Amino acid sequence: MAHISNLAASExxxxxxVFLVDGDRTVLVDPGNEFDVVSKIESRTGGLDAVVLTHTHHDHIGNTGAVTEAFDVDVWGFDPDHDLVDxxxxxxxxxxxxxxxxxxxxxxxxxxxxxxxLRTDGETVFAGDLVFANGGYGRTDLDEGDHPRLVESIERLLDATDDSLDSLHAGHGPSIEREARHHIELALRSAQMG
Incomplete structure (x- = not known):
């Protein structure tokens, strides 16, 4: 059974x-930045099969080079033209x-x-910086930020989920381990007012 660990929890x-998802295909979701993530991976697993990016802001990708060098893995992401995305x-x-x-x-x-x-059985989501615990949502004052598009994206995530969603692993702050959809609903309401 897959286990999800936040390797940046004490940093x-x-x-x-930085989420290490171990199992048949051990994957790192966002390598993070400014800490020795390689040692943390090595202490928990024998190897890594891939790195997956939620997005390419520096706080999520700063450690990518160290991880790919140590484990010789491909980096998966949305933008194939980004230098780090294989x-x-x-x-x-x-x-x-x-x-x-x-x-x-x-x-x-x-x-x-x-x-x-979003896990295909609907139970878990890695939300990156779209939504956070307790109704928080990602900033839109940075380059490429667009508040109306963010609201549409939160709506898209909410529409893709139902009450079976238990776990929400966000790019910052605590993970939610029950009734996670409620936190997305709160984020949508907050973003619509913001």
Whole structure:
């Protein structure tokens, strides 16, 4: 059974959350930035099969070179023209993380290349910087930020989920392990008012 660990949980640096999803296909979701993620991966698993990016802001990708050098893996992301992306993930493509299949949802607004990964059974989502716990949502004051598109993307994620969604793993802050859809609903209401 796949296990999801946040390797950045104890780090006090400018980084995103970094999720190691182990199982049949061990994958790192966002390598993070400014900490020794390679040692943390090595202490938990014998290897890595791929790196998957939610988006290409520096706090999510700063450690990418160290990870690809240590584990000789491809980096998967939405924008095939980005220097770090080896393999393109198109919208609505299914990819395997750990022991489960996930659907890639293109969710721009925070950044044009932003993806969320929703487990095909609907129980888990990697939300990147689209939504956070307790109704938070991604900034739109950065390059490529677009608040109306962010609201549309949150609506798209909400429409793709139902009450079976238990786990939400966001790019920053705590993960949610029950009633995760409620947090997306809160984020949508907040973003619509913002």
């Amino acid at each position: 006090q640096v400018f980084t995103s959350n 393999r393109e993930i198109e919208a609505d493509t299914t990819i395997t993380l750990g022991d489960h299949d996930y659907r890639a949802l293109h969710t721009p607004g925070h950044k044009d290349d932003h993806l969320c990964f």
